[in-house]
Amino acid sequence: MTPEEFRVAGHQLIDWIADSRATVHEKPVLAQVVPGEIRSRFESEAPGDVVSFDALLAELDNSVVPGVTQVQSPMHFGWFPSNASLSSVLGDIASSGIASLGISWESSPALTEVEEVVCDWMRQLTGLSDAWQGAIHDTASTGCLVAMLVARERATELAQNTGGLQGLSQPLMVYTSPQAHSSVAKAALLAGFGWDNIRMVDVDPDTFAMNAESLAKLMEADAAAGKVPACVVAAVGTTGTTAMDPVAAIVDAAAKHRAFVHVDAAMAGTAMLLPECRHLWEGVERSDSISWNPHKWMGTILDCSLLYMRDIDLLQRIMATNPAYLQSPTGDEATQYRDWGIPLGRRFRSLKLLFQLRLDGIEAIQARIRRDLANAKWFEEKVRAADGWEVVAPVDLQTVCVRYYPDGMSEGAELDEFTQGWARAINASGKAFLTASTLPDGWMVRVSIGVEATERQHLEDLWTLMQAAVAS
Amino acid sequence: MTPEEFRVAGHQLIDWIADSRATVHEKPVLAQVVPGEIRSRFESEAPGDVVSFDALLAELDNSVVPGVTQVQSPMHFGWFPSNASLSSVLGDIASSGIASLGISWESSPALTEVEEVVCDWMRQLTGLSDAWQGAIHDTASTGCLVAMLVARERATELAQNTGGLQGLSQPLMVYTSPQAHSSVAKAALLAGFGWDNIRMVDVDPDTFAMNAESLAKLMEADAAAGKVPACVVAAVGTTGTTAMDPVAAIVDAAAKHRAFVHVDAAMAGTAMLLPECRHLWEGVERSDSISWNPHKWMGTILDCSLLYMRDIDLLQRIMATNPAYLQSPTGDEATQYRDWGIPLGRRFRSLKLLFQLRLDGIEAIQARIRRDLANAKWFEEKVRAADGWEVVAPVDLQTVCVRYYPDGMSEGAELDEFTQGWARAINASGKAFLTASTLPDGWMVRVSIGVEATERQHLEDLWTLMQAAVAS
Numbered sequence: 001m002t003p004e005e006f007r008v009a010g011h012q013l014i015d016w017i018a019d020s021r022a023t024v025h026e027k028p029v030l031a032q033v034v035p036g037e038i039r040s041r042f043e044s045e046a047p048g049d050v051v052s053f054d055a056l057l058a059e060l061d062n063s064v065v066p067g068v069t070q071v072q073s074p075m076h077f078g079w080f081p082s083n084a085s086l087s088s089v090l091g092d093i094a095s096s097g098i099a100s101l102g103i104s105w106e107s108s109p110a111l112t113e114v115e116e117v118v119c120d121w122m123r124q125l126t127g128l129s130d131a132w133q134g135a136i137h138d139t140a141s142t143g144c145l146v147a148m149l150v151a152r153e154r155a156t157e158l159a160q161n162t163g164g165l166q167g168l169s170q171p172l173m174v175y176t177s178p179q180a181h182s183s184v185a186k187a188a189l190l191a192g193f194g195w196d197n198i199r200m201v202d203v204d205p206d207t208f209a210m211n212a213e214s215l216a217k218l219m220e221a222d223a224a225a226g227k228v229p230a231c232v233v234a235a236v237g238t239t240g241t242t243a244m245d246p247v248a249a250i251v252d253a254a255a256k257h258r259a260f261v262h263v264d265a266a267m268a269g270t271a272m273l274l275p276e277c278r279h280l281w282e283g284v285e286r287s288d289s290i291s292w293n294p295h296k297w298m299g300t301i302l303d304c305s306l307l308y309m310r311d312i313d314l315l316q317r318i319m320a321t322n323p324a325y326l327q328s329p330t331g332d333e334a335t336q337y338r339d340w341g342i343p344l345g346r347r348f349r350s351l352k353l354l355f356q357l358r359l360d361g362i363e364a365i366q367a368r369i370r371r372d373l374a375n376a377k378w379f380e381e382k383v384r385a386a387d388g389w390e391v392v393a394p395v396d397l398q399t400v401c402v403r404y405y406p407d408g409m410s411e412g413a414e415l416d417e418f419t420q421g422w423a424r425a426i427n428a429s430g431k432a433f434l435t436a437s438t439l440p441d442g443w444m445v446r447v448s449i450g451v452e453a454t455e456r457q458h459l460e461d462l463w464t465l466m467q468a469a470v471a472s
Numbered sequence: 473m474t475p476e477e478f479r480v481a482g483h484q485l486i487d488w489i490a491d492s493r494a495t496v497h498e499k500p501v502l503a504q505v506v507p508g509e510i511r512s513r514f515e516s517e518a519p520g521d522v523v524s525f526d527a528l529l530a531e532l533d534n535s536v537v538p539g540v541t542q543v544q545s546p547m548h549f550g551w552f553p554s555n556a557s558l559s560s561v562l563g564d565i566a567s568s569g570i571a572s573l574g575i576s577w578e579s580s581p582a583l584t585e586v587e588e589v590v591c592d593w594m595r596q597l598t599g600l601s602d603a604w605q606g607a608i609h610d611t612a613s614t615g616c617l618v619a620m621l622v623a624r625e626r627a628t629e630l631a632q633n634t635g636g637l638q639g640l641s642q643p644l645m646v647y648t649s650p651q652a653h654s655s656v657a658k659a660a661l662l663a664g665f666g667w668d669n670i671r672m673v674d675v676d677p678d679t680f681a682m683n684a685e686s687l688a689k690l691m692e693a694d695a696a697a698g699k700v701p702a703c704v705v706a707a708v709g710t711t712g713t714t715a716m717d718p719v720a721a722i723v724d725a726a727a728k729h730r731a732f733v734h735v736d737a738a739m740a741g742t743a744m745l746l747p748e749c750r751h752l753w754e755g756v757e758r759s760d761s762i763s764w765n766p767h768k769w770m771g772t773i774l775d776c777s778l779l780y781m782r783d784i785d786l787l788q789r790i791m792a793t794n795p796a797y798l799q800s801p802t803g804d805e806a807t808q809y810r811d812w813g814i815p816l817g818r819r820f821r822s823l824k825l826l827f828q829l830r831l832d833g834i835e836a837i838q839a840r841i842r843r844d845l846a847n848a849k850w851f852e853e854k855v856r857a858a859d860g861w862e863v864v865a866p867v868d869l870q871t872v873c874v875r876y877y878p879d880g881m882s883e884g885a886e887l888d889e890f891t892q893g894w895a896r897a898i899n900a901s902g903k904a905f906l907t908a909s910t911l912p913d914g915w916m917v918r919v920s921i922g923v924e925a926t927e928r929q930h931l932e933d934l935w936t937l938m939q940a941a942v943a944s
Contacts, residue, residue, distance in 0.1 A: 001557060001558040001559045001562075001831060001832060002558070003490040003491070003493040003494040003558065004490065004494075005558070006486075006489070006490050006493065006558040006561070006562065007486060007487065007490035009562055009831075010486035010489065010490065010562065010565070011483055011486055013486075013562055013565055013566060013569070014478075014479060014482035014483055014486055015479065016566075016569070017478070017482065017565075017566075017568075017569030018478050018479035019475070020569065020570070021475040021478065021569075022475040022476075030578070031578075031580070031581050031582070033581050034805075035577065035581070035805040035806040035807075036585070036805070037581070037585075038581050038586065039585040039586075039588055039589055042589040044589075045593075045596065046592075046593035046596040046597050046829070046834065047593070047830065047833075047834070048834060048835065049833065050830065050831060050832065050836075051830050051831070053562075053831065055830075056830050056831065059830075060566065063582075064586060065570070065582070066582075067580070067581040067582030067583075067585060067586075068570055068572055068580055068581075068582050068583070069572070069573070069578065069579050069580050069581070071571070071572070071573045071579070071580075078579075079573070079575065079579065082571075082573035082817075084568070084571030085473060086473040086474070086475065086477070086478040087473045089478070089568045089569060089571065090473075090478065090481055090482065092564075092568040093482070093485055093489075093568055094485060094488075094489075094532065096489075096556070096561045096564040096565055096568070096773060097485070097488070097489030097492065097493075097561060098489075098536070098537070098540055099544055099556035099561065099773055099774075100540055101541070101551070101554035103551065106503075106541065107541050107543070107550075107551065108503070108539070108540055108543075109503050109505050109507070109509070109510050109539040109540075109541070110503070110510045110535075110537070110539030110540050111539075113508070113509075113510040113511040113539060114510065114511075114514070114539075116511055117511055117514040117516075120518075121517075121518035121519070122518075124517065124518040125518050138815050139815040139816055139817045140816075141815045141816045142814055142815050145814060149662055152664070159666060160661040160662075160664070160666055160667060161666075161667050162666055162667060162668050163643070163666040163669065164637065164661070164664045164665045164666020164667070164669060165636065165637035165664035165666070166640060166643045166644065166664070166665065166666055166669060167643075167666060167668070168638060171635070171638045171639075172638065182793035182794075182816075183793065185793070186791070186793050189632040189636070190621055190632075190790075190791075190814065192632070192636045192637035192638070192663065192664035193636045193638065194631060194633075194635040194636020194637070194638055194639060195632060195633050195634060195636070196634050196636075196639070197635065197636060293817075301568060301571055302571075302573060302574075302817055302819055303815075303818075303819055318661075318662075319662075321654035321655065321657070321658050322654075333506075333508070334507040335507075342613060342617060342662065342814075343610050343611040343614050343775075344611055344613045344654075344655055345554075345610070345611045345613075345767070345774055345775060346775075347774055347775055351536075355528065357518070357519055358522065358523050358527075358528050358531075359473060359481075359522060359523070359525065360522065361519075361520070361521065361522035362518065362519070362520060363520065364522075
């Protein structure tokens with residue numbers, strides 16, 4: 001395809017995208033398809049023929065879009081927000097257009113150095129000290145795995161250079177809570193610790209936050225038994241209920257064993273753009289690594305996950321490779337992001353953040369986050385005031401966890417089925433989307449507020465839908 | 473930013489991209505900047521103000537583009553091609569515009585199922601049997617890590633569910649060659665095997681391909697010593713010289729120990745789109761996993777790395793998470809790609825491949841690859857015929873490894889400095905870019921052919937530059 005052919009098709013595509021976004025509220029939020037339905041719209045044999053760009057756009061409309069759950073819809077209240085602000089979409093398009101190769105500083109100095117710049121801006125904007133340095137990873141799952149590998153190697157003084165995890169006489173232990181994201185346990189397993197060496201610390205029954213006293217006791221007991229407390233993952237904003245693990249108390253407990261503390265603030269990191277929210281991660285300066293996702297609530301299009309570390313030298317000693325074909329005359333003066341994470345090749349992801357900060361501006365982003373926090377408080381009050389409804393977890397951020405108790409149904413399988421049933425009914429209607437999830441006492445429904453397009457009116461509409469759903 | 477504001481800016485950006493690509497040959501190939509130079513063009517304090525889109529485009533021109541090494545330039549012969557065909561750029565833009573969230577089938581059925589479709593098309597187009605299933609990962613580094621984790625768990629019958637690598641009585645061993653990509657050893661270290669348990673199998677002194685007899689002997693010796701040969705990584709197209717490890721002999725040797733065989737065809741996978749090249753990975757059907765990067769020579773914009781496995785059930789048992797908040801009514805009928813790799817959240821990357829196949833077509837892609845193979849042969853002959861020049865490795869694909877011997881300089885540090893020097897001089901001119909690398913007997917220069925825009929004339933120009941560089 002020539003640049004001129006690209007120009008013509010690109011203009012059509014921009015219009016297609018603008019039109020799609022302008023009408024996103026008209027589409028079903030949850031894709032109304034069954035497994036295999038989208039697949040069946042494509043030929044099973046690899047295509048030999050080319051098609052026109054018009055035909056390809058028609059294929060997008062007819063065969064792809066019906067299978068897209070519209071997470072940019074103002075009526076999307078599922079999972080967590082996955083905002084793709086159009087400013088960041090432009091940054092993403094610029095990145096595609098520039099088509100850099102990020103395998104070394106030399107292969108794209110701008111890719112490296114703009115990332116350094118914006119990661120430092122984001123550090124400042126979340127109130128972190130300059131002891132932290134960050135890079136952009138795909139997801140917080142990957143960030144957590146990287147953190148856990150660093151924890152593993154720190155605890156063993158770089159056993160990877162000798163026998164790895166296979167040569168240890170005392171097992172390394174990992175601590176997290178059952179409310180932490182599933183990626184934490186996955187990371188621990190992938191890092192080789194083994195399920196038997198993961199401790200699920202209990203949580204406060206009301207706040208669902210990790211009990212730091214229990215953590216301290218578990219670590220003491222493990223140490224006394226000849227095990228090595230190596231890593232604690234604290235969740236700042238759990239996925240279920242946005243519970244806030246007490247970071248200060250956790251770092252205190254971990255410090256006694258020189259255990260590494262990773263703070264998973266995938267969701268709540270965005271809130272730290274507001275000074276008034278930063279008490280929620282008090283103690284974070286004494287942790288060892290922090291990850292959070294601008295690609296959630298902040299609205300930098302996926303994938304854009306920040307991972308900050310204090311000891312970058314250690315990180316690089318663990319991740320570094322320096323084969324001849326990647327050496328460059330710049331030597332140590334240049335940052336080599338390949339040594340800060342798992343993949344060698346990297347996209348120019350910092351442009352997404354640069355564009356969003358330049359075009360939307362931090363003040364508008366902050367104002368939107370405050371709007372969402374206020375909307376959550378408003379919604380919480382609505383639910384609390386209504387008969388039969390309960391708010392079942394603290395509303396620390398923008399997620400309101402609710403349950404409706406029909407007459408004579410206060411717990412158990414029947415209530416669980418009812419709860420999942422009304423959420424499913426709303427989702428199946430395509431009018432709104434909510435995620436059902438569990439707490440120790442059973443199923444509940446998460447109303448996760450914060451899509452860029454979601455205003456108070458949409459919450460009023462949702463509340464009407466919810467009341468109708470439980471009544472039918 | 474509203475859809476209408478996006479529309480206006482988007483059209484400007486498309487023109488900016490088309491103009492940039494149309495003039496890529498006019499820009500220095502290697503960015504002509506020193507470390508810190510790009511960083512210094514940005515304010516160190518996080519910005520508070522917003523700027524116009526015109527101002528942002530000017531910032532791209534003035535502060536970003538000078539720091540971009542132009543890997544789309546027809547005079548880029550470094551590393552490996554990192555082609556971003558404009559058709560795939562359009563697919564990438566469509567992905568950004570659709571802004572899907574790939575965390576489960578339900579969160580974007582189309583994201584999942586189009587990926588299933590195109591991964592199967594790519595399987596067919598590379599001549600693999602339907603025993604293979606694939607997914608798109610960011611890079612072959614990640615693919616190699618995933619493969620190694622599967623190898624680790626297969627060898628231990630899922631030790632991750634008990635003590636992990638910490639509970640084993642016999643160490644697991646990994647085998648690769650010193651010519652394999654640096655990401656292989658990195659993956660083995662990250663997977664916890666430990667450096668002491670990585671065997672670097674020797675290579676044929678002429679072809680730089682792994683010596684399968686040596687591999688067999690090492691595995692025998694390890695097994696006899698109570699160690700467990702767990703994983704072999706075979707390189708099909710090494711980074712240094714595109715050497716081809718003998719896959720058939722390697723799987724034979726591995727089979728005796730039930731060791732897992734991962735085939736790293738990051739570069740050479742593209743060649744397998746040509747039936748006449750498939751002899752180069754003969755035996756691949758008996759390996760356990762294969763990764764290759766359409767984002768290299770094939771030209772699907774980074775990041776797009778395919779990882780195929782035979783035993784997907786095993787992969788999912790290792791990678792699976794199924795928390796309540798990600799459960800969906802579809803159950804087992806739907807593919808959950810989060811259980812096929814490390815990250816939870818995934819971009820809609822399959823659109824890049826879909827667009828390229830639909831708009832360029834496989835026949836044009838094949839013709840371009842054949843053009844590059846012919847250009848490499850032509851260039852090889854030119855070099856072989858010239859006084860003082862040598863082709864120092866077999867030209868199996870599109871990379872020609874060369875060395876120039878000035879009078880009286882046949883080896884050693886002086887020749888190494890000379891070799892790196894003339895490559896550096898060409899790179900510093902901005903007129904072309906080449907990568908110096910090493911072989912056991914010293915430095916050489918790789919002429920890696922295959923940028924989409926590179927025609928015979930560009931090779932003639934390069935050859936002129938090279939002859940001038942060694943003469944000056």
